Amino acid sequence: MGSGEWENEVVRSVAWVPDDDPKRDWNVAAELAVDWVEERCKLEGASGILVTNALGDLGVPALEGFERRHSRVSRRSRRLGHGSSPVLSYVPTYDDLEFAAGLAHGSSLAVVESVAYPLYGWAAWFGALNLVTGEPAPDLEKGVREAANRLRSYGKSAFADPFDKQRAWSIVNDLRAGGHLDRDLLLGAALAAGVPARGIKNLGRLI
Numbered sequence: 001m002g003s004g005e006w007e008n009e010v011v012r013s014v015a016w017v018p019d020d021d022p023k024r025d026w027n028v029a030a031e032l033a034v035d036w037v038e039e040r041c042k043l044e045g046a047s048g049i050l051v052t053n054a055l056g057d058l059g060v061p062a063l064e065g066f067e068r069r070h071s072r073v074s075r076r077s078r079r080l081g082h083g084s085s086p087v088l089s090y091v092p093t094y095d096d097l098e099f100a101a102g103l104a105h106g107s108s109l110a111v112v113e114s115v116a117y118p119l120y121g122w123a124a125w126f127g128a129l130n131l132v133t134g135e136p137a138p139d140l141e142k143g144v145r146e147a148a149n150r151l152r153s154y155g156k157s158a159f160a161d162p163f164d165k166q167r168a169w170s171i172v173n174d175l176r177a178g179g180h181l182d183r184d185l186l187l188g189a190a191l192a193a194g195v196p197a198r199g200i201k202n203l204g205r206l207i
Contacts, residue, residue, distance in 0.1 A: 121188025155195035
């Protein structure tokens with residue numbers, strides 16, 4: 001896929017800013033995402049949406065400027081916007097990213113990652129464009145991608161059903177036995193594959 005192009009046109013283009021440098025200022029990270037989303041807005045002839053955890057002051061000038069030019073929502077907003085708009089998701093939780101992806105349906109999505117919720121597995125699933133390096137995220141190993149797809153099959157209950165939980169446990173153990181279990185990588189890939197955010201949290205506890 002590569003170049004941040006999302007399969008099946010659920011979202012047309014995907015990019016991310018990894019939180020991989022503790023010296024990188026948050027405004028610098030935000031500017032990278034803002035510039036990309038602004039370009040997507042021009043290409044798509046649409047207004048952008050900023051998605052944040054809450055609607056308080058962020059103290060990030062690049063995001064404040066983006067909000068003035070476009071709009072801003074959170075999962076708790078009364079007015080939640082609509083789909084088919086370029087979206088900038090700033091330091092999302094799994095729930096926030098799931099919500100942002102819904103708003104970006106048929107359009108574009110950029111994410112500024114935080115170390116609290118690593119998303120390199122999510123980015124790798126989609127070949128998201130790394131806005132720091134200008135290169136697509138590295139591909140997932142075949143076994144990890146297959147595991148994420150299998151988890152999607154059993155994740156509709158968020159792994160609350162005993163059978164689904166047992167199958168998830170088996171998939172995780174297979175990866176562990178093969179020396180391929182990276183918790184954060186798998187959680188991000190499973191989220192990208194379609195496991196609901198609630199299921200990702202349960203899967204994290206299971207791991």
